[in-house]
Amino acid sequence: MTIADTVKCAPMRRTAMPLTLTPLLLDAGVDPAQTLVIRHAFVTEPEESGLTGLHADSTHAEILAYTATQSSDSRRFPAMPPRFWAVFIKEGGDQARLWSVVENRGEVARDDIRRTFDISETEHMTDLRGRLVIGWKSPRTWRMSGAAAGAYPVMGIADAEPIPFPGFDRLILSHVQLQAVMREHHYASWRTALSSVVGIYLITDTRDGRHYVGKADGEESVRQRWNAYATNGHGGNIELKKIDPSSFRFSLLRVFDPATPTRDINAAESHFKVALDSVKNGLNRN
Incomplete structure (x- = not known):
């Protein structure tokens, strides 16, 4: 605080x-x-x-x-x-x-x-x-x-004017915008929404178009996972540590209820890694 x-x-x-x-x-x-x-x-x-x-x-x-x-x-x-x-x-x-x-x-x-x-x-x-x-x-x-x-x-x-949450399928954030969403008062409803779901997200390096497909599952909501990126830029991912996060763009590919079985979330993650070619020509290591 x-x-x-x-x-x-x-x-x-x-x-x-x-x-x-x-x-x-x-x-x-x-x-x-x-x-x-x-x-x-x-x-x-x-x-x-x-x-x-x-x-x-x-x-x-x-x-x-x-x-x-x-x-x-x-x-x-x-x-x-x-x-x-x-x-x-x-x-x-x-x-x-x-x-x-x-x-x-x-x-x-x-x-x-x-x-x-x-x-x-x-x-x-x-x-x-x-x-x-x-x-x-x-x-x-x-x-x-x-x-x-x-x-x-x-x-x-003055009290911060709240900014309406645009919806999971319309959410596209730069790294600076992500930091604001995780910290500023008028994005409170956004943090609430992101705390309510797990799912598959996409990080795009806008300098070269390479993708990183990640997931938030188990005890970790999308908000918790994205807060790590807002804090240090890489969220603990080895490949992303090599890149300046100022060029990152964050979006959601699919969201799930937290009660969704882990196998379903893993399957969705695997699908998007193949669809976006994020392992061979992207930023995923596996």
Whole structure:
């Protein structure tokens, strides 16, 4: 259980505990000393700045691009920005709502007006995106160090909106999505569904199309089996340990009631290994 879990409250209700941003960053594996905290506001940038503005209807991709483009003036943006940026969106005059935590992979372009950075979203604090609201004591300041912003109070953590389970036959997940399903509040119904069945699943390495056919049976539900992959990427499979799990795609081939005889599940597994040629030209060893 994370710190955020222990202080979850109704939307925008004030927290009773004197919680600040720092312990939430640390709990998510983000070092405040190596973090820049940004609060975007909905503004129209002056034309001479070379920067695009941001508005309430900006898309996710537009916000990411806006974040990646910064001023070349070191008085406006740090000359050596840290690895992680915790990005918030202004809410009212003295609050900010978490948008995402991104990783700065370095500057990729620069001119006299602007600098462009290679940034990508991380898995840090994904369960708090759009939910975490902090106080922002300096309304004229739009960025500061994580150490400074870390003292800002948590004003509320909104309840996560549940995401409906799509059904076993429509379930296709990347490794990042699988990790979210196993950890985040709004996928609770998905975990319940996956806990109720055993069966045959498929892992596809999207880089070369090779398949791995696996099974969850006996005392182990699909949720338990897939949680192992979410945790370490390979689930203990020797062949999969050699591969970066970021290219894996997970799906279900057939599900069974947990009372189904093991021989029936084994037969289904053997069938799919042959049908998908996962032993000779795939990732199964036998």
